[in-house]
Amino acid sequence: MQQPTTRAAGPPGAVRGWLDALAVVLAGLVAMAAVAALGLWLAGADDLPDGGFPAVLAATLALAVGGDIQLDGAAGNFASVEAGISAMPLSVSVVGAVVTAEVFLRQLRFRAVAGGGELLGRIGRTVLLWLLALVLLTVGARHSFVVPLGGDLAQSLSGALGLTPEVGFHADGPTTVGIGLAWLLLVLAVTFAVSRRAPLPPALVRYQLAVRPAAFALWTVLLAYLAIGAVAGVLTAVVHGNARQNLAVVLLALPDLVWLAFGVGLGAEWHGRLVGALGLPVPEPLSAVLRAPGGGQATIDLGTLAEQDARSWWLLPLAAVLLLAAAFLAARRSPRTVRLWQHAVRFGLATAVTVLLVGLWTRVDADYGLSVLGVGLGQGGLGDLLGAVLGGDNPLSGLGSGSLTLRPVLWTAVPLAAGWGLLTGALGALLATRVRHRGEVPAGEASAGPG
Template identity: 90%
Template sequence: MQQPTTRAAGPPGAVRGWLDALAVVLAGLVAMAAVAALGLWLAGADSLPDGGFPAVLAATLALAVGGSVQLDGGAGGFAALDAGISAMPLSVSVAGAVAMAEVFLRQLRFRAVAGGGELLGRIARTAVVWLLALVLLAVVARHTFVVRLGGDLVQSLGGALGLTPEVGFHAEVPTTVGIGFAWLLLVLAAAFAVSRRAPLPSALVRYQLAVRPAAFALWMVLLGYLLIGAVAGVVTAIAHGNARQTMAVVLLALPNLVWLAFGVGLGAEWHGRLVGGLGLPVPKPLAEALRAPQGQQATIDLGTLAEHDARSWWLLPLAAVLLLAAAFLAARRSPRSVRLWQHAVRFALATAVTVLLVGLWTRVDADYGLSVLGVGLGQGGLGDLIGAVLGSSNPLASLGSGSLTLHPSLWTAVPLAAGWGLLTGVLGALLATRVQHRGEVTEEDPQGR
């Protein structure tokens, strides 16, 4: 008698696929929310009026995936607000990206090759769930509250005259959803480019040795800068006694600062300016360099930073050493059959792409201006909001007007990075000729470890 076939316990294949996609998205959102919430709390955002903390948290997550936040409000013809924020809190972004990539790749473990249709299906389902999450995030990321005009007397007079400005903020849905979708695709592409655990379709397997060693090595460079920056942050917190402020910077904007330092160390330039009392948590040399006379455009490079702190020159040898170490690592992880020029070109391309992404990620545009009949308003409210969303532990002292812009000069940064990658790629490959490459079989190590 034929025995009945027993089915494995668990949800059907289609349901399992959607549950896997949901797990990836939830992992990213939970990681980002945890890092952002702690950072915003340290930055003082919990003191925002009218229970605005959840909305600010949602706005921070929207910014972390490339969205933008618009601030608006006023009081008829008496008060007007013109403000907007476009800046990625990269500590939050990195936390979400790593969590999502880890969960996505873990679902594909124990495989060397994956079908193209299966991968596209997983990516499509994850994208659908992610888009729904982005829409929900943009809906939650809005809040309105009343801005105090000053003391009790001024507040009473303002109320009698109808001058009670309502100030609000909201995440722009098209930007948040559109760029957030591109952010997800970039995260998944980077995961497959960096991780040796990521199974590829059979047609793409032959390309992995041309991409993964260099991609992994440059990822290690970025992580190295994060580690150095975190150590420096802890030392600063202990030595200067401003632990809350410093840890808020670490949890919200550490990559923004240290990856900019990486680009500057390679000779790249950023252009921008800081006008008004926008209390962003940036190092003193950077803040001083951005405050050009009469609000003019400032150039941020090794020379201008060194004018305010001579220790900035150490960014050059630091970048050179870490990049050379990465080139050596990439060469060691590549087969010995890869020619020197091939390794140099691959590493140059990887370095150029890395600096391009760093430049795009570290762009900042933040402008605000709130006035009543041309007179700036008092403390609180909007100042706390902008300071919290941008990761500042020093909210604005006044709401008159101010701006911060910081844009990379990519047309010089990318070629410079390619040149550095070419040079260090050659040197790293030469150094790696004397060591065993991954996968090689020797008499002493017959298993090729």
């Protein structure tokens, strides 16, 4: 007698697909929120008035996926200031990207090949839920702070004249949703390009050996810079004091600094300027270069950094050694049949794309009143303007303000990176000729057979 078949308990296929997508989105957001909350707390954002910390946390997550935050302040009908922040706290972004990718891949584990329709379905469901999360972030990243003026008389006069000063912020909806969607798609694309655990449709399997070794090797370089920077940040916090502020930099903006150092080590340039005092510590050579005389635009490269600290020249050999090691790793993970010039071209393209992304990720454009996000930029600007309108002592001076811009010169950085990749790719392939490649069986073992 035929026994009835039993089905494993669990939700139906369609429901299971949506639950999987929800797990990917929630895992990424929770990981980002945990890192951002700890970093903001260390930076001193936990004592913001009017219960503003949750909104500040939402704004930080919006920035981490590429969104913009608009700042505004007003004193009734007499004064108003509008400004904004466009800068990615890359520590938060990287943690969110890694957790999102890991959860997405775990749902596809033990599989070498996946159908294109299935992958598109999974990605589509994840994208829809991610868009909903971005909309909720945009709604939550909005808050205003009423600034007290002092005594009862000042409060009464300000109310009568309509001069009650307020400062606040809100996420720019179209930018946050649009670039946030691009952020998720980029994370998934990099996941499939880097990880050997990511199953591909049968039509794309033949291309994986041309992409994954070099992509994985460059990802390893970025991780190496993060590890070096984290060690340096912790040592600085222990040796030089100011531990909370230094650890806040590690948890919020470590990749912004160390990946910029990677690009500078390859000869790339950034242009920028800094007006006011940064609320969080950054390397002194970088801060000194950004403070160009007269508040003009400064050039950040090996030469200008070395003028402030000769140890900056070590960025050049560090970048060269790590790139060469990555090229060797890429060649070792490739079949021996791949020719030397192919290694060089693939590694050159991968290095160029990596530096392009690093340049786009490290762009900063921030003005005025950044302390509403828990990190002040010195004095002046919004606080001084409203204080001047109100007269007397400046009640907003504690808010802080300033200006920080940082933009890469991509038209030179990308070709330089490609040249470095071609050179180190060829050298790495030469070094790998005498070692066993991944998946390769030595001739002696192959000829011995099963016996």
